[in-house]
Amino acid sequence: MLKEPSESKKRLSICRSQGLSISVNGVPARLAAGKARRIMEKRHNPDLSMEIGEKDGVKGEKGMADIKIDRVIRTKRKSIALILTDEGKLIVRSPVNTSNKYIEKVVNEKRNWIIKKQEMIKRRSNSYEPKKYVNGEKFLILGESYGLKIVSAPVKDITIDGKQILLPEGYLSKADKNMLAWYKKQAKEFICRRVKRFSGLLGIKYNTVKISNAKKRWGSCSSKGNLNFSWRLYMAPAAVIDYVVVHELIHVEIPNHSKQYWSRVRALMPDYEKHRHWLYENQKKMSIE
Numbered sequence: 001m002l003k004e005p006s007e008s009k010k011r012l013s014i015c016r017s018q019g020l021s022i023s024v025n026g027v028p029a030r031l032a033a034g035k036a037r038r039i040m041e042k043r044h045n046p047d048l049s050m051e052i053g054e055k056d057g058v059k060g061e062k063g064m065a066d067i068k069i070d071r072v073i074r075t076k077r078k079s080i081a082l083i084l085t086d087e088g089k090l091i092v093r094s095p096v097n098t099s100n101k102y103i104e105k106v107v108n109e110k111r112n113w114i115i116k117k118q119e120m121i122k123r124r125s126n127s128y129e130p131k132k133y134v135n136g137e138k139f140l141i142l143g144e145s146y147g148l149k150i151v152s153a154p155v156k157d158i159t160i161d162g163k164q165i166l167l168p169e170g171y172l173s174k175a176d177k178n179m180l181a182w183y184k185k186q187a188k189e190f191i192c193r194r195v196k197r198f199s200g201l202l203g204i205k206y207n208t209v210k211i212s213n214a215k216k217r218w219g220s221c222s223s224k225g226n227l228n229f230s231w232r233l234y235m236a237p238a239a240v241i242d243y244v245v246v247h248e249l250i251h252v253e254i255p256n257h258s259k260q261y262w263s264r265v266r267a268l269m270p271d272y273e274k275h276r277h278w279l280y281e282n283q284k285k286m287s288i289e
């Protein structure tokens with residue numbers, strides 16, 4: 001079985017977990033400031049965070065302090081960032097000397113954005129039920145819904161028939177394991193084809209392609225051009241998979257998320273933000289457990 005990338009420091013990924021294990025609550029972080037900052041910057045999801053520059057004035061309004069701030073992390077940084085975790089908790093990263101009062105003002109100023117994102121997180125967490133492996137149950141394949149049909153002979157392996165996934169009765173005792181193996185195989189074939197295609201289009205060479213089990217890290221790449229993709233991507237529409245492939249391939253040449261990086265992505269895929277959003281909205285559904 002392929003493991004999640006272990007050399008995570010060297011890798012860049014497009015979708016990271018947003019939670020943090022450092023507890024701060026207004027007092028200095030237990031971790032050294034620099035380390036905390038690095039962890040945060042590596043992990044937060046751009047869809048769930050907001051950077052507030054020095055130029056953005058903060059007006060603040062009285063009587064509106066009804067948004068709960070779960071953690072304040074003070075580090076050597078110049079601006080304030082608002083970050084929402086997967087559970088909808090609000091984390092504020094701020095410069096060391098920023099007062100709590102000013103942070104509250106910023107939070108009030110951005111309350112509409114916070115409420116909107118928290119509602120979205122709530123909606124998303126309600127949208128997935130664990131799989132039971134019963135007839136008619138829905139599974140995603142390339143962004144489309146397929147119904148499960150448990151069959152006896154003559155089907156020997158998991159097979160697609162129209163809009164149905166035929167699952168041999170004999171597989172039921174280890175249904176999730178068998179389904180996982182099937183998804184991984186499909187993902188590998190599909191993603192390898194797309195990587196080859198976009199490698200040619202972009203003129204960017206790569207080394208290997210591996211399929212991982214990652215739940216949030218859709219793709220990653222090492223400086224040597226070793227690409228990793230989660231098998232779960234096979235549940236996403238082909239255009240979304242293409243976006244992740246393009247995202248990682250471009251990282252082989254540009255190992256950061258600079259303006260130059262995004263303009264390269266945009267040049268090939270002008271509507272890439274739509275695909276990124278799809279992954280965010282559907283993350284919880286991309287499971288067979």
Ligand SMILES: [Zn+2]
Pocket residue numbers: 012013014247251256257
């Ligand atoms: Zn990236």
